[in-house]
Amino acid sequence: MTIQSINLLVKPTLACNARCLYCHSLKPTNNLSIPLLEHLLEKLAAFTNGHNIANVSMNWHGGEPMLMGSGFYETVMELEKRFFPHTQIRHTMQSNVCLYTGETRETLLKLMHARIIGACLDPFHPTRLTAQGTDSFPQSLKGTLALLRDGFFIGMIYVVHKKSLEVVEDLYYFFKNLGVPSILFHPLEEFGNPDYHLTPQDYGEFLKRLWDVWEEDDYEFNVSPLAEWRRFLRSGQPCSSCEYGAPSRESPHIVVSPEGDLYPCHRFQDKRIHCMGNIGDLTFEEILSHPWAHLLSDSKENLCSECAECEYVSLCRSGCVATHDRSGKTFWCEGLKKIFEYVKSKESFGDADVQCSHAVPGCI
């Protein structure tokens, strides 16, 4: 197998300046140390040089990666110069963007050439709080607008909860008007608070309402996951996200915790399952030959019998692996079926309009 690219998701800290009601991440931990960072980059360089891999990306995740401050990312750039003299790493980040200001901003502008960042906002409900317990919306909005002014492509994420069902249209237009190029509506999982607890049926209902608003707006805004489903239904283009698509073995994805522990997905790091070892002990060759290294693509290739026979398998491909139950079905299955049935029934997707390529099994 030839590796085309390698994507590292690095969590330099699990500490966070926010206290989102539903967050899994806030657990006591050390930050990624400079010696460990150096070790990681040295090993990564040895691997990419040895295999002629030119496309290397690092997604700084957390916790809140901006808490590491400008000094840490200046060191990243110095080490990159030392170990990757001929390759430019593509740095991206997932952040609440509240700290995008001053020196941190200056440094990130130098580090993140591709100007790609993921951010998260809840404009209408106080689910994303500061450490002081106030709504972090004003700070996150300020950071988002500053990033847009600096030319960043912001992949915005909104966490869908029970109360989101009351404000579907408002959410759509708020994010569209904010000027971000895309919005991902991600369902809130494993959260017991009855005010916010989202069932699969709720999620399906939310997506149905969202589809109606999106359709009425002529599908102008890039709304995930609806857009990837619509692309597939109209042109047969396979879904591209790791949830609904098929992750490529040629572009492996590895998660590194602050302690250097390695996981196939950051969701597993949150749950501390499927740890493949530590960067201190393993080479990248060893990591990629670990049985769990390709867990995401393996799970999409070995669906449970119910998923394999489902008429919507090409749209869902069993969903996010981290949400699978013991049978291999996603927790969101019933909600997803609800939206797929709805979309299929829409007039614009009548038989004449669906030009499915049948490139993937079970195409509806």
Place this chain on the structure above:
Amino acid sequence: MLTYNVPTLFLDAYEDTKLIVRSDDVNRLVASLSNAHADRIVTIQARSLAADPEALLKAPRTVPVDVVVGEPGAEYENIYRYSEVARKHPVRVSVRVFPGFGKVVKLAASLNFPVKLEIGELDRDLAAEIVESLDYYLHSSTLGQPIEFFHSVLLGFYHNHPLTLWQVMEEDPAELRFVTDEGKLVLSERLAAVEPGADPSTYIDELRGELLAEKGECSLCRFFKNCGGYFRAADRKFRCDDVKRIFQTLRNAAKELKHDYAQLVTSEERPRA
């Protein structure tokens, strides 16, 4: 490079900028074109129809002329005189929205001048007149020139590439500033009373941020990308219902146009019997 809209009196005061020079007196405008800074003049703006514009025919160079029709009762029939001027200079008629302005729009359009509406304070009656002009723009079979802001907004919807009213109405302080007759630098003529802030070029961006932070009507409006808070800049309590109806009409027209065009293409691709 920024463009400053200045009275002829202050022509020499703004160096290293492009200039729109304005005056009630056509002769002064013509004289400004002989000024040492004349090569920076991108438009001259005639603010009165009273004077005979014939002098413009003898201007030392060709430059776009913006004729502003400003008030009720003005002798707007004098727009006719600019037909001759249009042989030498491109002419546009900017019509301030006042009661009865629709007649001026039709006259200017019938003379084949591009038209731009200048909207100040907007009440329901004026909004109704704008809707009448919009109907004329959308359905007149003889119209040969754009009427702004309708035209750019329609194209924005058609191409799914919206321009804000700030851009369409030539009021974006990042590109254009206005100098009052007293020499005071302001955001625009319409927003002369609004505090521009330390850096006027960021005014719209900051306004946008404020309107989003309020999470009010603008942040949830389906036309915010076309409007950009243009009306709320002057009056935060401005009622947008009429403006939204105008945008909706233009959006529907763009959709209809797209649909008709797609049908035309399909019918032309179909093999002929």
